[in-house]
Amino acid sequence: MTIDTEPFANRLEKNARHLARWAKRAGVSCYRIYDCDIPEFPVIVDRYLTASGVRIHLQEVDTGWRQTELEHRQWTEAIALALARVLGLAPSALVVKRRVRQRVNRVLEAQYQPSGVAGEDLLVEESGHRFIVNLEAYLDTGLFLDHRITRGLVGARAAGKRFLNLFAYTGSFSVYAAKGGARASVTVDLSNTYCSWAKRNFELNGIDLRLHSIVRDDAIAWLKRARAAGERFDLIMLDPPSFSNSKRMQGILDVQRDHASLIDACMAILHARGELFFSNNLRSFVLDPDIALRHQVANISARTIPEDFRDKRIHQTFRITARDGTADKNN
Numbered sequence: 249m250t251i252d253t254e255p256f257a258n259r260l261e262k263n264a265r266h267l268a269r270w271a272k273r274a275g276v277s278c279y280r281i282y283d284c285d286i287p288e289f290p291v292i293v294d295r296y297l298t299a300s301g302v303r304i305h306l307q308e309v310d311t312g313w314r315q316t317e318l319e320h321r322q323w324t325e326a327i328a329l330a331l332a333r334v335l336g337l338a339p340s341a342l343v344v345k346r347r348v349r350q351r352v353n354r355v356l357e358a359q360y361q362p363s364g365v366a367g368e369d370l371l372v373e374e375s376g377h378r379f380i381v382n383l384e385a386y387l388d389t390g391l392f393l394d395h396r397i398t399r400g401l402v403g404a405r406a407a408g409k410r411f412l413n414l415f416a417y418t419g420s421f422s423v424y425a426a427k428g429g430a431r432a433s434v435t436v437d438l439s440n441t442y443c444s445w446a447k448r449n450f451e452l453n454g455i456d457l458r459l460h461s462i463v464r465d466d467a468i469a470w471l472k473r474a475r476a477a478g479e480r481f482d483l484i485m486l487d488p489p490s491f492s493n494s495k496r497m498q499g500i501l502d503v504q505r506d507h508a509s510l511i512d513a514c515m516a517i518l519h520a521r522g523e524l525f526f527s528n529n530l531r532s533f534v535l536d537p538d539i540a541l542r543h544q545v546a547n548i549s550a551r552t553i554p555e556d557f558r559d560k561r562i563h564q565t566f567r568i569t570a571r572d573g574t575a576d577k578n579n
């Protein structure tokens with residue numbers, strides 16, 4: 249079977265040239281180069297400049313194509329070879345992730361499942377902060393590239409504040425907040441793996457773990473207890489997954505169904521002049537219009553989506569504050 253990868257190679261080359269110029273100007277070293285730009289080549293290509301050199305994360309997107317196992321393997325190999333050739337890299341610089349053919353919510357579930365391979369921990373840099381990524385162990389790498397600007401926003405707002413990071417994953421928002429001068433922070437995630445990854449990211453950036461704590465817990469249960477305990481924060485990042493059904497939490501989390509109650513729970517522990525940033529990656533997401541009746545809401549997605557994700561509707565981000573400072577009467 250011959251596979252014509254020329255259209256893919258041409259687009260990739262064009263993207264890579266444009267984005268390399270932008271990245272140099274912007275001081276960005278890890279970025280997305282290609283995201284299903286040509287429907288016949290449904291893959292995502294991310295470039296990471298690591299302490300061990302350039303690595304490419306190539307992810308196949310499941311479009312439900314009906315290929316035999318052999319055709320599928322040959323197709324993936326042809327794409328990988330074209331990629332290595334265009335980017336001038338050895339094939340060993342590539343990590344190729346083939347999607348398992350599963351139904352939609354099973355795929356979402358699989359996003360956070362281990363691959364069974366330990367992989368290599370690699371060091372990357374972003375805006376002077378250091379992060380551990382692992383391109384092999386899981387479907388995701390440890391650093392969501394689409395939130396680069398949002399992380400910067402949180403870092404720039406954090407000085408002197410008490411920061412809360414919910415659904416924190418590897419704690420990258422907390423690293424920005426702590427390095428941006430937050431006086432304290434709490435980082436909450438349900439997964440032991442990601443909490444210890446966050447701890448390693450903190451250590452890597454010289455963050456004081458006595459002031460910046462990491463809590464392994466269900467964010468929903470944690471929010472209830474925090475409210476009962478009278479906890480207050482000045483800055484909150486709420487970035488839940490689209491869907492989660494871990495055995496360690498009660499019920500399931502569905503961001504479309506549950507976002508209003510999550511936002512209200514955050515607003516209940518936010519200081520009157522505090523800020524909540526709420527984001528999610530569900531493409532079909534629509535914000536419950538009633539939220540704007542209770543709180544001040546601004547959709548800031550146009551500001552938080554970076555050049556390498558332009559036109560992709562990769563996430564939506566909202567800045568939510570109290571209406572006339574009335575949310576927190578205790579402040």
Ligand SMILES: C[S@@+](CC[C@H](N)C(=O)[O-])C[C@H]1O[C@@H](n2cnc3c(N)ncnc32)[C@H](O)[C@@H]1O
Pocket residue numbers: 360391392395414415416417418419420421436437438439442465466467468487488489490492494497501
């Ligand atoms: C989409 S990632 C969040 C991305 C993160 N905010 C970032 O930008 O790096 C989802 C995270 O939510 C965590 N998670 C899923 N269900 C949870 C729950 N009920 N409570 C706390 N964390 C949860 C997962 O372990 C995973 O780390």
